Amino acid sequence: MEHSGELGDVGRSETPVVEQKPTSGGFLAQMTSNPLFSAGFGLIGVGFGLTILRQGLNLGATALRRRLLVTLEIPSKDKSYLWFLQWMSQQTKKNARHLAVETSYKQHDNGSVSTTFSLVPGPGRHLFRWRGAWISVSRERDGKMMDLTTGSPFETITLTTLSSDRDVFTQLLNEAQKLALAKQEGKTVIYTSWGPEWRPFGMPRKRRLLDSVILDDGVSERIVRDVRDFIGNGKWYNERGIPYRRGYLLYGPPGSGKSSFIQALAGTLEYNICILNLSERGLTDDRLNHLLSNVPERSIMLLEDIDAAFQKRKASDEQGYQSMITFSGLLNALDGVASAEERIVFMTTNHAELLDQALVRPGRIDMKEYLGNATPSQIRRMFLRFYEGRTDLAELFVKKLRGKQVSTAALQGHFVYWKDKPEEAVENTHTLYE
Incomplete structure (x- = not known):
């Protein structure tokens, strides 16, 4: 029995079971073997790689531009803006494709009008070579910001060149200034107020000869002698603590040559003229003081029809309207604490008897001359x-x-x-x- 039992155990066949342990790469292998997963992962990887590459290129390009390029911005409210446009029109007049027109006209003494058209580079990008350096110019207009004094949009000109050629900007601006001054040589520039600043009004006028305005005997000579004496004695005024400014009043009937003489005087002295209308709408005491304190160099300040401004002020007050400029504001602008030095002011009037004595006293008006009808x-x-x-x-x-x-x-x-x-x-x- 025992023997047969042993034989039974020996003869029983059993299939061995092999236990499989899970591997760490099994789940990843199954997921990567999924075609949908492979496609999505590949796209994400490519996109991520391209993003990194693009950012790297942008950063590299920015760093390269900062190292190799230099830019210069010229806003439209800067004095050199018009100088540069005129200068650039000479450099690119043969190759420019984007042009803008600037029209100016002049009315002659005989009533005829002559018109000139200047073509200057318009908004957009321009490229030209000057003194061996390539310069890229971008002229852009800001459509959201307007100059309220002129109604035109603000503009900015941006010049770009290689950093090694940065000195060309200074040379360029100096040449533009010389070109602008050359056009004004032998001419008188007439300035008018545009908001808080002075701007040229029209084209510069040819200087008028002093002997073309015939005043009564000795009048012209007295005024010219006094003005020249004032211009040449700034040190004398400063040493004695006297404000270095001089006021003149020319009075008389209409058509007696007051304004014409001032224009001829400016031409003789090689000065320009700043004309300010005290009746101008919106002119305030602060703006008047600012304008009289920031008159361009070598300029005569001209206040025409000084009496009319305050006659209109009284009339407007009677109608219930508040005048923008006050008489005390004018007096403070002429010789107050904040008034400017090195200033020549000419005033004209047809009715001197209407002027307040506080205005015609010395220090505000230092010399008075009557210009009457023809003698x-x-x-x-x-x-x-x-x-x-x-x-x-x-x-x-x-x-x-x-x-x-x-x-x-x-x-x-x-x-x-x-x-x-x-x-x-x-x-x-x-x-x-x-």
């Missing part, structure tokens, strides 16, 4: 200026006008009308006073 001396000299050598007719012309009130402006108009016809000018003298 016999003025009539004679004006006739001979238009009809040189006709002394006989000049005396006859003076005789026919003796006792008549005729302005120098009316005389000039008469001579222009009878140009090259002195006999007819004498025969028709009666048209000047009838």
Whole structure:
């Protein structure tokens, strides 16, 4: 029995079981073997790699630009802005593809008008070579920001070149300034106020000769002598603690040559003129003080019809409207604590009797000159200026006008009308006073 039992155990066949332990790569292998997973993972990987590469390129390009390139910004409110545009128009006039037009006109004494058109680089990008350096120029307009004084959008010009050529910017601006000043050489620039700053009004005028404005005997000489003495004695004023400024009042009837003489005086002194209208809408005491304290160098400050501003102010006050500029504000701007030094102010009026004595006192108005209707001396000299050598007719012309009130402006108009016809000018003298 036992023997048979042993044989039974030996003869029983059993299949061995092998136990499989899970491996660490089993789950990853199954997931990667999934085609949907493989496709998504690949796309994510490629996208991530491209993003890193793009960021790296951008950072590298930025670093390279910072190291190799240099830029210069010129805003439209900077004085060099117009200088650069005019200069650049000379550099790119043959190759520029984006152009803008600047139109200017001038009205001559005879009433005719001449118009000029200047083509300057327009908004966009421009590339040119100057003195061996390549310069990229970008002119951009800000459509959201406007200059309220002119109604035009603010602009910025950006110049870019290699860092090694950065010195070319200084040379470029110096040349642009010289070109602008060369165009003004022999001319008088007329400035008017645009908001808180002075800007040229139209094209520079050809300097007017002093002897083209014929005043009564000795008047012109006295004013010129006094102005020259003031200009040449700044040290004398400073050593004595006297404010270095001078005020002049030219008064008399309309057409007596007040404004014309100031223009001729500025031309003789090689000065410019800043004209300020005290009746201008929106002019305040603060803005007046700022403008008079920031007059461009070598400029005469001109306040025309000084009496009219405050006559209009009184009229507006009677109607219930508050005037923007006050009389005390004008006085403080002329000689207050904050008033500017090295300043020449000319005022004109047709009615000196309407001016307040606080305005015409020394320190605000230091010299007064009356420019009246034409005197016999003025009539004679004006006739001979238009009809040189006709002394006989000049005396006859003076005789026919003796006792008549005729302005120098009316005389000039008469001579222009009878140009090259002195006999007819004498025969028709009666048209000047009838």
